[in-house]
Amino acid sequence: GEDVEQSLFLSVREGDSSVINCTYTDSSSTYLYWYKQEPGAGLQLLTYIFSNMDMKQDQRLTVLLNKKDKHLSLRIADTQTGDSAIYFCAESETGANNLFFGTGTRLTVIP
Amino acid sequence: DAGITQSPRHKVTETGTPVTLRCHQTENHRYMYWYRQDPGHGLRLIHYSYGVKDTDKGEVSDGYSVSRSKTEDFLLTLESATSSQTSVYFCATSGTGETYEQYFGPGTRLTVT
Numbered sequence: 001g002e003d004v005e006q007s008l009f010l011s012v013r014e015g016d017s018s019v020i021n022c023t024y025t026d027s028s029s030t031y032l033y034w035y036k037q038e039p040g041a042g043l044q045l046l047t048y049i050f051s052n053m054d055m056k057q058d059q060r061l062t063v064l065l066n067k068k069d070k071h072l073s074l075r076i077a078d079t080q081t082g083d084s085a086i087y088f089c090a091e092s093e094t095g096a097n098n099l100f101f102g103t104g105t106r107l108t109v110i111p
Numbered sequence: 112d113a114g115i116t117q118s119p120r121h122k123v124t125e126t127g128t129p130v131t132l133r134c135h136q137t138e139n140h141r142y143m144y145w146y147r148q149d150p151g152h153g154l155r156l157i158h159y160s161y162g163v164k165d166t167d168k169g170e171v172s173d174g175y176s177v178s179r180s181k182t183e184d185f186l187l188t189l190e191s192a193t194s195s196q197t198s199v200y201f202c203a204t205s206g207t208g209e210t211y212e213q214y215f216g217p218g219t220r221l222t223v224t
Contacts, residue, residue, distance in 0.1 A: 042215035
């Protein structure tokens with residue numbers, strides 16, 4: 001299957017920016033997604049970006065896509081303790097409904 | 112949030128017993144999915160459905176079967192549970208919009224002893 005990789009852990013101080021990175025191998029990816037999982041809960045869609053875009057901003061969230069390097073990042077501005085969670089990137093292929101998920105990055109926000 | 116419920120939310124069962132997990136959605140979404148989540152592996156697709164009675168295998172389908180007799184319900188069956196199937200199972204749905212985003216249920220924690 002397609003390979004989607006993330007670092008496992010990230011710690012930041014409250015108020016700082018967090019940057020969570022993701023690399024993928026599938027050159028036919030159409031959409032790339034960021035999901036958030038809080039403890040004991042399912043995954044919640046945060047945002048997505050179409051593969052022909054470089055950047056998407058949504059309030060405190062900024063998604064950057066470098067299609068040449070197959071690198072996706074999620075920046076959270078002014079990180080709060082409520083942002084502590086596991087963040088998953090995922091990608092879908094053209095015309096397909098299946099998503100391929102990374103292993104998830106556990107973000108810990110230190111007060 | 113899409114109306115997706117899973118039952119049971121927690122289950123402990125013994126090796127060799129059959130187990131059925133249920134996913135119910137109220138969004139009339141065409142596509143439904145079963146994933147398992149394990150440490151270090153993220154989410155892995157077990158089976159998915161693209162309509163009533165239409166299902167297909169995912170990445171880790173061995174030991175699992177599914178059925179979808181109604182749009183709103185998608186059942187996952189472990190025919191003879193093994194300890195390696197101890198995991199958290201998530202159901203997801205998606206509609207026919209162009210962005211393919213999936214909406215997830217709250218998960219079922221299954222322990223096979």
